[in-house]
Amino acid sequence: MNNKLDSLTYYAATKKYDLHFPMLTEDLDVDVVIIGGGFSGINTALELAEKGITNIAILEGRTLGFGGTGRNGGQVMTGIGHDLDKIKRHVGEKGLETIFKISSLGAGIIRDRIAKYDIQADFCQGYAYLGWNPRHDKTLRGWLEGFRAASPDEEIELYTGSDVKKVIGSERYTSALKHMGGGHVHSLNLLLGEAKAVSEYGVKIFENSQVLNVEYGPRVTVRTATGSVRAGKMLWACNGFLDEELEPTIYRKTINTYAFQLMTEELPEDLMERISPIRGAYSDISPVIDYYRVTKENRLLYGSATQFIEYIPSDLKAWNRHIMLKTFPYLKDVKIELAWGGPLCCSVNLFPQIGSLPKHKNVFYVQGYSGFGVTPSHIICKILAEGMSEGSDRYSLLSSIPHLNVIGKDSFRNVLLSGGKIWHQTSGYWKGRR
Secondary structure, eight states, X not given: OOTTTSSOOHHHHTOOOOOOOOOOOSEEEEEEEEEOOSXXXXXXXXXXXXXXXXOEEEEOSSSTTTTGGGSSOOEEOSOSSSOGGGGHHHHHHHHHHHHHHHTTOHHHHHHHHXXXXXXXXXXXXXXXXXXXXXXXXHHHHHHHHHHHHHOTTSOEEEEEGGGGGGTOOOTTOSEEEEEEEEEEOOHHHHHHHHHHHHHHTTXXXXXXXXXXXXXXXXXXXXXXXXXXXXXEEEEEOOGGGOOTTTOHHHHTTOEEEEXXXXXEOOOOHHHHHHHOTTOXXXXXXXXXXOEEEEOTTSOEEEEEOOSSSOOOOSOHHHHHHHHHHHHOGGGXXXXXXXXXXXXXXXXXXXXOEEEEETTEEEEEEEEOOTTOOHHHHHHHHHHHHHHHTTOOHHHHHHHTSOOOOOTTTTTXXXXXXXXXXXXXXXXXXXXXXX
């Protein structure tokens, strides 16, 4: 990873679990081998373990949560992908209705898992989707009824005009859709708590065990520098860190863009109350969102990405601070303690990808959350585990969506992403997102 991005994150600095797993130094024979120790790999293993499938080995090339799981905004929000109408022609009206229902499950899965395994993840309820012009206001009014229909037991309200200050302390916004079913979480502690739970089922986890070679067949063989794993089924759960030489077929189906975040110093109680009366998480509804939340330690965690042109800023603290001050100009004297970034693995249709390789039905994959990984990963991996075990209609539906190749993703990455952002921003105007 770029050295400017490979720096200490808020999550690594405040993790509560001192978990360490060994390097693979033996030859194992298991039922399932999973490559990748982020939300996708750990969640799928936990879902399988809860079904009684526990003879599993997880191989992580670095440490658990090194990738997107430990570099995100910690937002627990409704939904799976962007603009679900893009996939309607592939799944039909009935299929789209099923996906809408599925998309509201994520926060509940996270809350239930935290309770079941007593995970110390600082989960806090309260989310707001924010708009700053009449088109945004209209879009949020449309979302209101949809959210209420999907989550009738949750407190969901739309605020406009001066009432927006009841939700967020910023002059920037003209509307705020509060959804108390959502919220925010310390994503690395959530992952580590889930890893602790899955290891207690007997699942074997190995860190610093980079995969060097994979041989497909009725039983898959995965080799590292110091060991190997043979398994009846395997899962690629590397997302933006997949090695092209190891698996070129699914590597071609996504492209990495980058997002960047900061963390402020600890702030006084009255300032925190001004920033966030609901002590929640927030995102605007523009095509390339700003997203932020308060933390248990009374800090502000603020994230965004470049709006039109793909590049990595030379000074992450200064770049992020400039964005933050557009929303909270009264934080101009607040110290920025940390700034970091990381890749977002995006699919062409901005919808997560799950499935199996056409010629190797025992080799599964999951990738392409397109910037919305914390909550959707818990939904998607529940369905993926169904597909890897007994099969299900939900898995058949989601895996039937075509996964297009990204042509020229390595040679023309910045050009492709800049063009995609410009198109995404332009089309967002007509969809009430700009």
